[in-house]
Amino acid sequence: MTDTTKKPEELLKLDYTPPKKGWMETPVDFKKGTYCYSAPQKHQEYLGLPYPRQWQPFDADWKLPENWKQIILEGMNDRLKKYRSFRLYMDICVRCGACADKCHFFIGTGDPKNMPVLRAELLRSVYRKYFTLGGKLFGKVGGARELTEDVLKEWYYYFYQCTECRRCSVFCPYGIDTCEITMMARDLLSLVGCNVGWVIEPASNCFRTGNHLGVPPHAFKDTLDFAIDEVEDLTGVKVEASVNRKGAELLFITPSADYFASPHWYTFLGYLMLFHEIGLDYTWSAYASEGGNFGLFHSAEMMKRLNAKMYAEAKRLGVKWILGGECGHMWRVVHQYMNTINGPADFLEEPVSPITGTKFENAKATKMVHICEFTADLIKNNKLKLDPSRNDHWKMTFHDSCNPARAMGLFEEPRYIIKNVCNNFYEMPENTIKEYTFCCGSGAGLGSDENLEMRLRGGLPRANAVKYVKEKHGVNLLTCICAIDRAVLPTLLQYWVPGVEVSGLHELVGNALVMKGEKERTTDMRGTPRKQEAK
């Protein structure tokens, strides 16, 4: 955080009174700290995106192609035909307002355009004008408006101020999924070369090296070797792990941040320890070296392109099925799109745990199992020796990451694991967990430094619930199963709730796991002495 970051007291001066003028008359204001930079030209070119150019949102001239309006309207027409959900969501909203105060960005900004209903209306008003009789006839009175450059700028600002977390859709009586509306708007913006750097650069890296961070195979191998040495330093056990090994039973895929960033790293060590201990016949891949998919935050086409490597690599290596790590949006792609866009993966087998024999019926179609399902099943079948007291220096709470929670309903497995690997677990209030979970405020490609104020605002409701359990129970650790969460929540909590650290769940599994032949562990994986109280 820089010195120019506003103080929490300033950010808390929230005014929920809407502006006097109507929303159509309130132009967008690109305030420093509340928007994302555009994408570097070289990465747009690398991905072959249309109209690559250098421009920034704060420029008066966005250097749009001359026929930009025609491109957008034709793009909208195509998508209305292609996606029934899009047309449905454009048509059915009755403006009941159930969603209005459910969005973390509305709560944290007070800006009415962050009410999901109004966010959708930014696009819907244009839909009405050009695609409905009522809109054509009655114009503004009928809630319709012309597509202008100002409207396009407003789209860029507010559709990159939605983390596609889908909390609002839980409360909508019609089930309108604002995330899908945001996806359409971003896709349309991309047609005229308006993209966000934090989305496009990882996507371009992913297309080049297989992962968002641009880690090439030799660096991947070097990193894995280093991690194996570190596990040996910590436990005295030399774990086995292979890369690109043909004939392995399983392929394991996790976000690249797990083997790069901190505190993700300790979750990475946790995976290595667990897989070694149960004698899993698995391999890593230096090509399918990313679980995340920033393509999801750009367009259906980009999502499909980036995700294709998972099945391609599984086929090349001849594995039976794929095990996936602690990632958030990866599971939205896997669970809700993968089978349709990249499947069917009929060359893979229906997943069965080689350790317990449990058949993962739910993964029949995708052939991909979530690590929490896999580990919970190991515990349930008494395959792990766990000493939860090794996590006694933590008083923890669990943050349901939006996508595993709302896109796949993964509520109980992580909690089952937590209860078996630690003794002090405290839930945040009910309306902020499970399907009602509050977003970290930085997902869907918004996690950049330049957007920090907006991230802190969007993360306020989450942080507020953490503050509650910190004050009530002395919680000092938030655990989660998403790499974006692990990247952004430390900053968020340091700002709103100092003293609460962030971890992945398999870090805690690694701490508690009693390994055959291990030496006495005097510290946890972070090097914190076991007996000593954590900071």
Add this chain to the structure above:
Amino acid sequence: MPKTKLAGMEIEIDEDGFIQEPDKWSKEVAEDLAKEESSVHPMSEDHWRLVNYIRDYYIKFGVAPPVRMLCKQNKFELKYVYEMFPKGPAAGACKVAGLPKPTGCV
């Protein structure tokens, strides 16, 4: 892309000041970048040890080193890295070492 003057040279930078022309990096460029990113000026021996480590890793692997590796192999606590480069290993130290900004779930 905006340009800026570092060590007497015009160098292309991104909006956050990361240099876009890695070949133009030199010790002098690093000291100039450090004016904004480092806790002391000129940089201390430890600062340089970290910057050189990152630079060497980047030349060998084309990417920044994992945070844990960077700490352990230099025997620095992460906290100390933040003391040296207040914006941290990625936004601070990597910038001074002339690397592109790491992006993604970081």
